[in-house]
Amino acid sequence: NWDLILYVNLELVNKMSNRRFIVKEMLGQGTFGQVVKCWDTETNDYVAVKVIKNQPAFYHQAIMEVSLLRTLNQKFDPDDKHNIVRMLDYLSFQNHLCIAFEMLGQNLYELLKRNQLRGLKVKYVRAFSKQILDAMVVMRDAGIIHCDLKPENILLAPSVATAAAVKVIDFGSACLEGKTVYSYIQSRYYRSPEVLLGYPGQPPDDLLREAKNTGRFFKHVGSIFPGSEAPDGIPSAYRFLSEEEVEARESKRPKVGKWYFPRLKLDRLIYSYPWNNSELTETEKTDRLALVDFLKGLLEFDPNKRWSPVQALFHPFITGEPFTGPYEPVPETARIPVARAAAIDHNPGGGHWL
Numbered sequence: 001n002w003d004l005i006l007y008v009n010l011e012l013v014n015k016m017s018n019r020r021f022i023v024k025e026m027l028g029q030g031t032f033g034q035v036v037k038c039w040d041t042e043t044n045d046y047v048a049v050k051v052i053k054n055q056p057a058f059y060h061q062a063i064m065e066v067s068l069l070r071t072l073n074q075k076f077d078p079d080d081k082h083n084i085v086r087m088l089d090y091l092s093f094q095n096h097l098c099i100a101f102e103m104l105g106q107n108l109y110e111l112l113k114r115n116q117l118r119g120l121k122v123k124y125v126r127a128f129s130k131q132i133l134d135a136m137v138v139m140r141d142a143g144i145i146h147c148d149l150k151p152e153n154i155l156l157a158p159s160v161a162t163a164a165a166v167k168v169i170d171f172g173s174a175c176l177e178g179k180t181v182y183s184y185i186q187s188r189y190y191r192s193p194e195v196l197l198g199y200p201g202q203p204p205d206d207l208l209r210e211a212k213n214t215g216r217f218f219k220h221v222g223s224i225f226p227g228s229e230a231p232d233g234i235p236s237a238y239r240f241l242s243e244e245e246v247e248a249r250e251s252k253r254p255k256v257g258k259w260y261f262p263r264l265k266l267d268r269l270i271y272s273y274p275w276n277n278s279e280l281t282e283t284e285k286t287d288r289l290a291l292v293d294f295l296k297g298l299l300e301f302d303p304n305k306r307w308s309p310v311q312a313l314f315h316p317f318i319t320g321e322p323f324t325g326p327y328e329p330v331p332e333t334a335r336i337p338v339a340r341a342a343a344i345d346h347n348p349g350g351g352h353w354l
């Protein structure tokens with residue numbers, strides 16, 4: 001009974017830390033617990049408190065969230081310049097790990113829903129992409145993989161001056177590079193093809209269901225992946241149709257899951273709503289061409305060829321430089337990470353433990 005669980009948890013939070021946090025309202029709930037808006041009587045400010053379910057598995061995963069976020073905040077972003085949520089404190093109350101975060105605004109999914117998922121203005125897409133990429137560069141330097149980047153986990157932040165700002169939240173599924181905890185990562189609809197196809201390693205059991213996803217992926221980027229050969233490293237069990245085969249079947253009803261993936265050129269974005277506007281200025285047109293080129297690079301099928309966050313940051317769509325043709329990123333020279341997260345101390349220490 002969710003009402004009861006909610007009631008019980010709110011009661012718990014009210015009692016937390018000698019009523020340090022006074023619960024004002026519910027902000028969200030997920031698999032791991034609930035997030036509530038609280039008045040912090042110690043700092044006289046609103047905070048967002050994530051109350052983790054009181055079961056050992058959730059508790060331990062949340063300890064990981066605390067330790068990764070502490071490392072990111074303190075060692076890699078001490079001046080809060082890289083669009084990663086600030087963790088303010090954490091405490092344990094009756095086996096509920098409670099993590100206090102700075103109070104942020106709506107998440108991007110809620111924002112998108114406000115205009116019937118018709119998307120944001122290009123200038124916001126540019127600004128938010130830049131900020132998210134910036135956060136990803138920091139995570140990469142720290143050797144931390146977020147594993148759950150999606151609009152629900154990107155929140156509007158109180159804007160600096162007039163500029164719109166976002167922050168990445170929810171390190172509840174994050175892990176250290178090379179120390180994969182789960183093979184089943186990333187929310188289904190945002191899953192990368194290599195994760196969908198289980199490369200390298202075991203293809204997923206429910207390949208058919210996964211293939212429907214892959215089908216959706218191909219629907220948008222099919223033209224980027226020509227030829228009948230699977231790219232390097234994709235198990236040969238996955239057969240892809242050649243351009244001609246696809247062409248031949250394009251008129252027929254798509255049979256997703258039987259290795260037929262309908263094709264829809266990404267470039268068509270330019271000609272379909274809301275792109276099809278004869279009143280666009282030349283600047284607006286090149287802006288949109290730049291955006292399509294940017295998307296292609298991010299949606300590259302082969303993870304080895306896909307742009308890194310740093311490479312993506314230098315795309316003309318992000319830098320605002322004139323777009324003259326397909327972007328060729330400078331190969332990444334060996335970037336020496338500031339400090340690898342191998343140095344992370346998994347005992348969160350500090351904090352208030354009740």
Ligand code: ATP
Binds near residue numbers: 027171
């Ligand atoms: P999921 O089940 O999706 O993994 P979760 O249980 O890990 O979710 P979060 O993603 O951290 O929890 O938070 C859930 C929701 O609560 C967010 O999508 C957001 O809407 C809200 N929220 C989280 N942190 C904050 C914050 N600092 N300020 C305002 N709202 C927040």
Ligand code: MG
Binds near residue numbers: 153
């Ligand atoms: Mg979340």
Ligand code: MG
Binds near residue numbers: 170
């Ligand atoms: Mg989560």
